[in-house]
């Protein structure tokens with residue numbers, strides 16, 4: 001079974017909805033053992049009813065001021081499900097994963113998912 005975890009939520013960014021919108025969340029299914037350190041991996045994202053299409057996936061380590069060195073590829077595999085290939089988190093520590101959803105209004109909203117990657 002993939003490690004399945006319900007993950008958070010948005011921070012207080014302008015792209016992050018108004019009072020009429022419930023908090024944004026997605027479900028991420030990581031490979032067995034969780035996201036690996038410094039290895040390419042694939043995972044599945046379920047938009048959990050969020051309106052929109054997943055158009056970009058990225059990640060940063062905000063406390064280090066850098067991102068990732070790969071450009072993950074998105075493939076839609078179901079109504080709200082996407083497989084992400086080519087993610088690589090090259091060091092342990094506090095990452096943020098970014099999921100950009102484009103709505104029918106053509107606006108893009110970003111869902112931010114914190115991820116603490118342990119030494120392995």
Ligand SMILES: [Cu+2]
Nearest residue numbers: 061064091093
């Ligand atoms: Cu770093």
